[in-house]
Amino acid sequence: MTELENRYIKAKRALFDKVHASLNEMQRRAVHTTEGPLLVIAGAGSGKTTVLVNRIAQIIRYGNAYYDESVPARLSAETVAAFEAAGELSAEDIEPLLGEFSASPCAPWNVLAITFTNKAAKEIVERLSRVFDGDDIAKSIWAGTFHSICMRILRSHSEKLGYGGTLTIYDADDSKKLLTAVMKELNIDEKQFTVRSVAGEISRAKERLLDPEAYTEEATAFREKTCAKIYKLYQSRLNESNALDFDDIIMQTVFLLRREDEVRRYYANKFKYICVDEYQDTNHAQFELCSLLASEWRNIMVVGDDDQSIYRFRGATVENILGFDSTYPDAKVIKLEQNYRSSAVILNAANAVIAKNTKRRPKRLWTDSEDGENIKIEECEDQNEEARRIADLITRLVAKNQYSYRDFAILYRVNAQSSTIERTFAKSGLPYRIYGGVRFGDRKEIKDVVAYLQFINNPSDRVRLKRIINEPKRKIGDTTIAAVEAIADENGITMFEVMCNADKYVALSRAAKTLTAFAEMINKLRAMLDGGCPLDAFTNAVLDESGYRQMLKDAGEAEKDRLENIEEFVSGVIEYMNNNEEPTLTGFLEETALVADVDRFDESADAAVLMTIHSAKGIEFPVVIIPGLEEGIFPGSQALIDPAELEEERRLAYVALTRAKKELYLYHTDCRLLYGRTMRNPASRFIGDIPEELVTRKEKKKSREYSPWGNASAEKPRVYFSSTDGQGSAPHADVLTINRPVAKPAARKDAPSFAAGDRVKHPAFGEGEVLSVKPMGSDKLYEIIFDRVGTKKLMGSYAKLTKA
DNA sequence: AGTCAGTCTCCTTCA
DNA sequence: GAGACTGACT
Secondary structure, eight states: OOHHHHHHHHHHHHHHHHHTTTSOHHHHHHHHOOSSOEEEEEOTTSOHHHHHHHHHHHHHHHTTTTSGGGSOSSOOHHHHHHHHHHSSOOHHHHHHHIIIIIOOOOOGGGEEEEESSHHHHHHHHHHHHHHHTSHHHHHHSEEEEHHHHHHHHHHHTGGGTTOOSOOEEEOHHHHHHHHHHHHHHTTOOTTTSOHHHHHHHHHHHHHTTOOHHHHHHHOOSHHHHHHHHHHHHHHHHHHHTTEEEHHHHHHHHHHHHHHOHHHHHHHHHHOSEEEESSGGGOOHHHHHHHHHHTTTTOOEEEEEOGGGOOOGGGTOOTHHHHTHHHHSTTOEEEEEOBOSSSOHHHHHHHHHHHTTOSSSOOOOOBOSSOOOSOEEEEEESSHHHHHHHHHHHHHHHHHTTSOOGGGEEEEESSGGGHHHHHHHHHHTTOOEEEOOSSOGGGSHHHHHHHHHHHHHHOTTOHHHHHHHTTSSOOSOOHHHHHHHHHHHHHHTOOHHHHHHTGGGOGGGTTTHHHHHHHHHHHHHHHHHHHTTOOHHHHHHHHHHHTSHHHHHHHHGGGGHHHHHHHHHHHHHHHHHHHHOSSOOHHHHHHHHHHOOOOOOOOTTSOOEEEEEHHHHTTOOEEEEEEOOOBTBBTTBGGGGTOHHHHHHHHHHHHHHHTTEEEEEEEEEESEEEETTEEEEOOBOHHHHHSOGGGEEEEOOOOHHHHOTTOSTTTSOOOOSSSOSSSOOOOSOHHHHHHTSOSSOOOOOTTOOOOOTTOEEEETTTEEEEEEEEEEETTEEEEEEEETTTEEEEEETTTSOOEEO
């Protein structure tokens, strides 16, 4: 290397260091390592997304310019002259020279970024738009979930797939329905083989890229052989309906790339740079997909944290991230261990808990930040006291103006824990939001309407046909449906074709009229669509022609919510039309299938957040509260017998602890009512793993005082905040006194009172209407239906209600 | 075909 | 303890 070249490289690197001056050393190294396989182990809160975004920006701006090999064979006369004039070139001087001849900048569409959630993909695109000051570049990179990327590939090569007509995606619910039908058809004993377990088995087979034939070959035990039979029929039923389940989307893409070498070469050449987020959550099929896509350029970067692998139960294999450097022996490994999120105390506690795992890459997070508050551990009598203490804590800290409600997150192991907490919060008027539960797209009415659209779009879809054929009621019962299906199978045609010609089949004579009427309606709607009817008008036509809307209207008050949801769905269609230049029904349906929820999680509301630890991954909160730290709950009961399961629970605990920025509160109880049973469990081993010097324990009140009714299941405590004067309607007068919160939420003696029918406003829940008022001592319990969040019960003196 | 009562199940979850 | 599901009855 000549003297000049050395000076050139030095100047070049100075430039890149300057561009990324805000990053730390390791982050910068990750951003600059653009060539070859790269594994980035990104600890919790270590700036993973920042690295990902900056690295993609670096690639698009400068290609492989950082690298020595990218020194031009001969520096141009211009550069040589520049060096001669300046002696040493500064960072600024080198930039214009760089782009011209040494770097090979990379077109954005040659970059592929794969994530697990739409939210993560969206965040990458948004942050890139900010870097490039506009959408154009950010929108042209291929960024998306595994499933959306695969659908994009599958769609472009549908002719090679062997599916005829329009593809349909079956969600977990549809798949289970089909599976139930298949198992019934094969006379499988439902006691011995639950749909749930068989669905899991097939899902795992697909994750391991075993098609029915390959799976059958592997099957030895009776159980596997039975599953093989089911899998075979299930898969052929999917094919008949032109349907893919979620696992198919990945598996069929891998098969396509393996089978069609020119397709593989096309994508592998196209994607010069590949980034995979949350690599610890990938399964075998996803691993294989990445390998195939990276097979030409081998510029594959994977980011993840083996300590945060918490999806083993859905097929993720930590081995992918643990073994990345043996899959790619030339891989560079960079660890991001500086944490920018949590206090030192929180971080040390998390380190101590995770250190007990054996299957992990050794690492230790560190931080520059201060020690911070000790971790508080509280022991309670039962889940009711636990919930009350949590409510008190939040109320107290908010009253001190230390935090707002939105700064608190209550993270639990199982959803069943949420109900007690929710009830307690509602009673004290403490604003909260629950994440999880029934999603918009999972609601029956939405699934029904989507099924109509799916069926019109793809009339071979049997599962959706069965869903809508008698909804609203058309007097087409199970017997008729079974007859139609049998005829379709015999003649190798679709059920819909049978229905169109129902009058020609003797077996259907009785139902022929209703069947043809249904078929005509579908054909009419199909014609509207083909005639270019806009999607929103079309959706409305479907709702009217099918009688679905009328059915809900007729039900009146009982189905008011559903009717509203349907109208919201139509708004969703309009939104899709506004966001897409060429809106199509197929496009809309695919988006609905792959985008779980239009984030209905209102981040702006000032309310405490309730969610499972799993759904909290990737989010941070100033104060994290973890209830239920008991053996058998967290770690869960299965973990007590299975060491691998225990390691997963430990990782889950690590994720939970590292969500906290400033303060951490851990709760455990002596006895707990869960799933209708009262249990007594010792405190979680994870509590014991935290070094004592980081902990402040809060003494339990003497149990005699706290539990006058003894066994929690013996008598249910009712209302604790029943009145401000102690004369309430609680079962025991002393209960009321003793259970009064240590620091009560600010009760308002002057609280305005409302009557049923009044419109009221709540700081967190928004506006609503009072449904009923029950006097409780000197206070009132309101049942209010809020416009946005539904019905809540609130105590008048605690809830900050105003007239709307 | 629809309703009601008894039965069963229950971890975590994204596409 | 709650919700989903099943099966018998009308």
